[in-house]
Amino acid sequence: MSAYAADVAALARKDLRLELRAKDTLPAMLLFVLATFVVFHFALPSSAGDDAAYGLLWVSLVFTALLGLGRAWVPEREASAIDGLVLAPCDRSAIWLGKTLATMAFLVAAEVVALPVFAAFFAPLDATAVLAVLLADVGICAVGSLVAAMAATSRARELVLPLVFLPLGIPLVVGGVGATLSSQGGKYLLFLALYDAVFSLLSWASFEYVVTE
Amino acid sequence: MSSGEKYVAAAYAVVLIAVLVWAAIIAAKLARLERETAELSDLARTRAASPPSEARLADG
């Protein structure tokens, strides 16, 4: 059990260290999310209330996550390291978990800046909203890592990843927007947790079939 | 026909047309498969008629 955890930690640390050295994905995600906020300011008519802004927050988060996910397996692909990882004596699902945790770290890091900026530009965010963002991040990264690995083996990976990810992301948007807007946010948080549990389990169990030839 | 009846007819027509389009696509595929089988049996016939390995051996 602890060997598994050690593998996961090592894998996640590798990704974080690579990013710290390269410094390309995280700054890009940050800039992208801020840029979309500005675009949305111009896209929202003045009659639109806070509700519309909250909706657009979630759109921004999903697309920023997609940006990050597109880069998720690139280090492995470029160095053909995915074969090495798969041959390594660790459980394949540990590769998925390591990647999911690393991607989540990037997403949360971007949100640490993006959410206060959103609150300043548009409308305040309460604890329920922040919790919803964190729960949604889990779902996005869990499913996203798996789906990005699928797309990574294809010829048209930048095209396929958004197409495959967005239908799966719809329930997350519903959960997130609902939690932010509705007075009974708890129901939506519960739904996000359900999504996270179900799809994390499914992704964890099926990852090895996605990477083995 | 009343407008209600027209919509009912349209709905059933859509299903019928979809199945017909599907049948047409399958028919086209069958035609292609037939062509390929004919090509391949020609190929097999020529191979059976003049076994290439023996001819090569003879040349040395």
Next chain:
Amino acid sequence: MLSAVAVALMALALVLVFFVAPVDADQGITQKIFYFHVPIALTAYACFGWGAWKALRLLWTRDDRYDLESYTAVHQGTIFGLLTLLTGSIWAKASWGRWWVWSEDQLVLFLVLFLFYCAYFMLRFSLEPGPGRERISAVYALFGVVLIPISFLAIRLSKNFIHPVVFTRHGPQMTHTMFAAFCVSWAAMLVLAYLMYRVELLGKRIDENLRELRATLSGA
């Protein structure tokens, strides 16, 4: 044999729908669309489930004949899904005067599923044929089936804050004959889907065999 059953069932269904079942007191003749629309939707679900089952068998046994079976089942599901959206849209126009209504949960669910399964084909055709593609397609088919209930729940939840104009519709109080017509129609759709599945699968297998034959003949 199968085709004979399909034809018979479909003929019986149409007779029952148009000549035996009474016209609905509430909605009038447009309710007749429901005899096709709902069975088509249910058949689509059945096809997706069948595809997911075959996918599971593939991952379990590593026998690659399940790949074509899963793919063909998903293909049928997508065809019937598209038909669900089209017949549903016509029903919406007939009932409420608009080609699309976000308040109909089933329709919105099918829209999401349609997007998901269209992406299945995009994904599959961007991958090189081989065991990798088979496994990835299988995992995706499994995700689809899990997405069905989750999406449904999401759509129900979303109605609390999206507030579309709610079109009330009295649930069909079906008489016995109406229910009989519905069941026969459903059976007819299922058999039709299965027939289409078998025909397509046969075509794909022949294609596969011919390709192998060609490779062997050219290589020799």
